[in-house]
Amino acid sequence: MPYIPTPDTCSQARKRKRKGGINISDFFACYTPEQAWDVLLDRRRRYYNRYAAVYGGDHHALRVTADSESFWKRKGKARVHVPVAADIAAMSADLLFGEEPRYSISGNGRRGKEKQERLTALVSGNALHSKLCEAAESASVLGGVCLKINWNDQLPNPVLSVVQADNAVPEYRLGMLMCMHFFTVIRWDRESGRVWRMYERYESGTICMGIYEGTESELGEDKGDSVLSELGYDRKVVSPVDDMLCAYIPNMRPNRVFRHAEDMGRSDLEGLRDLMDALDEAYSSWMRDVRLSKSRLIVPAEYLRRNPASMFRDGAATYEFDEDVETLVALDIDTSRMSGAGIQPSQFQIRTQEHAQTCEQLMRNIISIAGYSPQSFGMDIHGQAESGTALHIREKKSYATRSKKENYWKAPLEKILTALIQLDAVVYGSCFEEGDRVVALFSDSIANDLTTTAQAVNLIRQARAASTEMCVRMLHPDWETDMVEGEVKRIREEEAEEKGG
Numbered sequence: 001m002p003y004i005p006t007p008d009t010c011s012q013a014r015k016r017k018r019k020g021g022i023n024i025s026d027f028f029a030c031y032t033p034e035q036a037w038d039v040l041l042d043r044r045r046r047y048y049n050r051y052a053a054v055y056g057g058d059h060h061a062l063r064v065t066a067d068s069e070s071f072w073k074r075k076g077k078a079r080v081h082v083p084v085a086a087d088i089a090a091m092s093a094d095l096l097f098g099e100e101p102r103y104s105i106s107g108n109g110r111r112g113k114e115k116q117e118r119l120t121a122l123v124s125g126n127a128l129h130s131k132l133c134e135a136a137e138s139a140s141v142l143g144g145v146c147l148k149i150n151w152n153d154q155l156p157n158p159v160l161s162v163v164q165a166d167n168a169v170p171e172y173r174l175g176m177l178m179c180m181h182f183f184t185v186i187r188w189d190r191e192s193g194r195v196w197r198m199y200e201r202y203e204s205g206t207i208c209m210g211i212y213e214g215t216e217s218e219l220g221e222d223k224g225d226s227v228l229s230e231l232g233y234d235r236k237v238v239s240p241v242d243d244m245l246c247a248y249i250p251n252m253r254p255n256r257v258f259r260h261a262e263d264m265g266r267s268d269l270e271g272l273r274d275l276m277d278a279l280d281e282a283y284s285s286w287m288r289d290v291r292l293s294k295s296r297l298i299v300p301a302e303y304l305r306r307n308p309a310s311m312f313r314d315g316a317a318t319y320e321f322d323e324d325v326e327t328l329v330a331l332d333i334d335t336s337r338m339s340g341a342g343i344q345p346s347q348f349q350i351r352t353q354e355h356a357q358t359c360e361q362l363m364r365n366i367i368s369i370a371g372y373s374p375q376s377f378g379m380d381i382h383g384q385a386e387s388g389t390a391l392h393i394r395e396k397k398s399y400a401t402r403s404k405k406e407n408y409w410k411a412p413l414e415k416i417l418t419a420l421i422q423l424d425a426v427v428y429g430s431c432f433e434e435g436d437r438v439v440a441l442f443s444d445s446i447a448n449d450l451t452t453t454a455q456a457v458n459l460i461r462q463a464r465a466a467s468t469e470m471c472v473r474m475l476h477p478d479w480e481t482d483m484v485e486g487e488v489k490r491i492r493e494e495e496a497e498e499k500g501g
């Protein structure tokens with residue numbers, strides 16, 4: 001979203017214009033902390049909270065964020081929430097990072113092995129794969145996620161952390177990330193309602209910080225440099241490297257609600273809140289049928305045993321009720337006019353098939369609109385075993401969505417990891433040099449079976465369309481260069497022996 005001048009800023013600009021000059025930078029400067037907080041609150045109210053509610057499943061959040069006259073807004077008890085939103089987010093993360101990406105150093109080539117080992121140590125020390133899975137799941141729900149780098153003297157290496165999109169406000173200029181605002185709750189006093197937040201603004205070369213005391217909905221006042229110093233922070237930190245030490249990764253674009261916003265991605269759940277509420281309503285109705293269909297016996301009140309502790313009191317009419325018997329009391333039944341024992345069984349029919357078909361169709365629509373194939377979620381499988389090629393065909397929509405998301409992830413991920421190794425070189429004295437950059441190679445989450453791959457390699461070899469080395473790489477994409485070269489050498493030796501024999 002572009003910078004929107006406040007009324008105060010506009011009035012100040014008009015005053016300067018009347019005096020003979022105007023400062024254009026007033027209209028293109030980064031948000032102040034208060035402006036960034038107002039933008040964040042608006043996005044939480046109009047976007048983030050709606051989809052975080054169906055992802056988390058909290059009933060209070062579902063009621064608060066529901067549209068008027070919707071299922072969750074109407075009064076009622078015994079409601080059931082179906083966590084299909086959490087399932088979609090988890091599937092998104094599995095498709096992207098079901099297998100860990102491979103990282104390599106692209107640079108001048110000197111000390112390559114040492115650099116690769118240090119990069120592997122940084123990736124392992126940051127538990128990068130776990131953090132990327134977390135980030136991908138969060139991005140699926142909120143439409144984006146942020147990564148940022150922190151460091152200090154006590155840490156053995158720079159630390160990469162994940163920041164939820166509903167705690168950050170990115171700013172773009174001409175399609176480039178120029179500034180990022182982070183708001184982190186560091187203390188929340190539930191009794192007084194006071195909230196302490198750490199504010200961070202990341203720019204190229206600098207990081208600005210502040211501590212604010214406010215409420216859940218108000219940023220509050222800046223507590224000043226003294227509080228920052230007590231916590232061990234500085235108001236402004238000059239970054240050891242020129243690169244911005246943070247990144248914003250959109251889930252998909254464009255955002256259909258904020259169509260002109262460069263700094264907001266699109267949630268997988270966008271536009272699906274009504275269908276998800278309908279699914280909850282259908283499943284709640286199903287569970288209501290289950291409760292009503294419990295087998296019960298309708299009997300006269302005289303058939304129940306009185307409670308011995310109260311049966312001799314004056315005016316006592318207390319009967320003992322056995323919950324395990326599931327008995328309904330019919331107070332107005334005249335036993336003298338009843339035929340038989342006077343006990344009537346009651347058990348309603350469960351509309352299982354109707355409810356199951358309704359819920360299944362709603363889930364299929366939700367999953368498809370979110371950009372995935374229902375088969376990826378175990379629907380319409382019917383127990384068949386299929387090859388890798390057949391899986392890709394059947395789940396084509398899921399893999400098309402995955403490919404689009406990879407395009408949004410690759411450049412920001414490589415950029416933040418490049419900043420990580422540059423910071424590691426300057427602060428921790430590692431072997432990386434200026435000009436080194438990280439290249440990320442995403443893995444295919446479902447590989448072809450061996451038979452399919454072998455047939456493809458054989459056809460390529462017969463057509464003389466690839467070298468032996470390329471065929472070995474196709475058959476073993478996870479092998480390192482020295483392993484591939486060793487296998488090629490052994491193949492050539494065996495071919496030479498066969499010709500010689």
